[in-house]
Amino acid sequence: VSARAGIVVTGTEVLSGIIADRNGPWLAERLRERGVQLAHVMIVGDRPEDLRAALEFLAREGMDLIITSGGLGPTADDLTAEVVAEFAGREMRLDEALEGRIAAILERLRARWRSMDRPDADPLDQDARPDAQRASTLDAMRLGNRKQAMVPEGATVLEPVGTAPGLVVPAGGTTVLVLPGPPGELQPMWRAAQETAALAAALAGAGVFEQRIMRLFGPPESEIAKTLRDAESDGVPLDRLEITTCLRRGEIEIATVFEPDAADDYAAFEAAVLERHGATVFARDGETIDDLVAGALLGPPVRTVAVAESCTGGLMAGRLTDRAGSSEYVLGGLTVYSNEAKVELAGVDGALIERHGAVSPEVAAALADGAIERLGSDIGIGITGIAGPGGGSELKPVGTVCLSVAARGGSRIDRTLQLPGNRAMVRERTTTVAMHLLRRLLDGGTD
């Protein structure tokens, strides 16, 4: 049996839904890679008794490892280290060497904090701040320094990435890994924790696992469940594969974790999925459609792309430029929301809009051509549609989207779709469909 783990995310802002937790999902993926079974994620506020109750619950449930995130800051309501120490039955002691190292970090930060410590500062103003006000912030920092250097006796200290150290705290039958809340600090510290003997001991029961991800574009999620059942009754052994399927951004993701000696079982499972779902499987090892499109555009030879979009209002260009290095192949885009802009900027014939309507396959094609023409790209993407909530009609309800992807003087793929969901979902799904059409064109598809 593999090791079991629980995660406790602390913070009133997360509990109250004001900010989304990014640490739970990130740690969950790391645990899966590490072959540790995650049983519970718990979110608690800043009340120490609730954190204490969560730790006790997870210990009672037999977790080998408990990971906490947050509550390590310098202020009085940052109580995680103290509560964990109490839970583990260990005294808090000042680690003087650590105090010195934190002080050195604060000293280095000092110069960079210039623009961050005036309460009524014009945020758009780059002037230096008065020294007196800066000093008050620094005083508060020094007070917090000593607090952050208090460590439960017998715990392993993880060096600060920001100013807060992390901890590995043995607690009877379980081990508590105490990490800071900011993802930029938590993630490197997780990696550092892997090197400690204390964590290795806690996870001694965890094996080595492999993870593979397939992605499909097209079939409904219910069909994947049916494929699993059918494969099993056809004799494909699934019991050593931990398979998770989910719908993400309009695509199906099948994530599977298995021990290395179940590799043949996975191969048989993958073959069954490929046989049944054929060309809708676009990724066999975790690639995203964005990865595939970027790879195809980079060539060699590099092919350049430009966008002329209406209902997606800039999101298509935004998605293409999301990736570092995309300036290699993205020339730019036209967001042509008004009909005038479609005509003036993208060179769409006004008579075409008059005759077929702004949301029509003809206008989508003209937008793709206009993108090529105006930006001088090899490939153009044209998008026009009704994202809602208003603007729909009997013939063209909300969710109607016309897409066209064209190569300069070459092939073209056009689609008109009805997409489900609200305005934000229609806009996002549209960019996903466009990415798939673009990939098909780049692979030499013509329809």
Place this chain on the structure above:
Amino acid sequence: VSARAGIVVTGTEVLSGIIADRNGPWLAERLRERGVQLAHVMIVGDRPEDLRAALEFLAREGMDLIITSGGLGPTADDLTAEVVAEFAGREMRLDEALEGRIAAILERLRARWRSMDRPDADPLDQDARPDAQRASTLDAMRLGNRKQAMVPEGATVLEPVGTAPGLVVPAGGTTVLVLPGPPGELQPMWRAAQETAALAAALAGAGVFEQRIMRLFGPPESEIAKTLRDAESDGVPLDRLEITTCLRRGEIEIATVFEPDAADDYAAFEAAVLERHGATVFARDGETIDDLVAGALLGPPVRTVAVAESCTGGLMAGRLTDRAGSSEYVLGGLTVYSNEAKVELAGVDGALIERHGAVSPEVAAALADGAIERLGSDIGIGITGIAGPGGGSELKPVGTVCLSVAARGGSRIDRTLQLPGNRAMVRERTTTVAMHLLRRLLDGGTD
């Protein structure tokens, strides 16, 4: 004392971090509005013993209300209703009338499922699917129908929004509200649950609360903590205000919940924040910068806006068009990633780029002018910067962004900033800064 609640989100995809939970945060906000104190959010997978342990933990911790989301589907691994019944010590009984109502829903859905039941379907193909394959999916649906009509004895049934009914289940000292996982079903059902006597009884202890949100752009979060301390030592009573501060998208949000008779305390607190943070407070009652910009653009008179953007690659136009009805005032945008596009499309003088570099205040201003010129708008936004990770230099490090917001033939506000964070953060923060500059210009500001 107010009522206390816990939330249990079920589902392996959520636990494993593959999909983000949207129900916990949504329910947390509803509970806050309702004056219920949320103590724990727990995420469990599909193992019934883990769900059972979570329910028992929350009951032991004295929750008046436990809300579950997910696990109400038609398949065998959807076990929430059964586990809750067992936890509450109630038998499962078939509700025949409910079974009939679910059957009627499935019948209505049938016609709309045409395009969703072929496993190897080209997702971009709109053709009808063969009848035989459709039938196999419908068989599976009928099997699930009976399962979904099994109800714990003595529970209140909440009518299905999709196909799954919800439940209010009294369980000794606590009440379990069982809701489906899809947010589109959970949210309307939460509202329906408010009308039931069973839920009213569970929340009898909850009072009526008010919630107010202030938003600030500029000061660091640590300064807000200091403002709270200072206000308290100046005699502003804060003990009846539940104040949560957080950093969101580069802005500070101060959310406060209080009972109506603490309204004077809130007024004093608000005055203290306004006095200390002055013009950086841009919203006193929950408005977002996007709300304020939209309101200012709508006038009357309406003022139109257009964008010419480089490093944000379409996201600025995407943000402006996020809002339903934005076609009233957004004419469109130019994503000018390449220098050629800046010259050809936005009309930037090539010599300007040569002389000052593509990332320069001069080019940002020329982009704003170009947006006005090319799209015929009243206002233009120009953005150019280095989002990273590459492209930085000693003089212009990654995070350097130049913005210009200009009115046709009128005033102009320019800024050059150094933004922290990775590529995605720099791009998003840039759009936030641009929204604030736009609002300032719309309010008649000139710098």
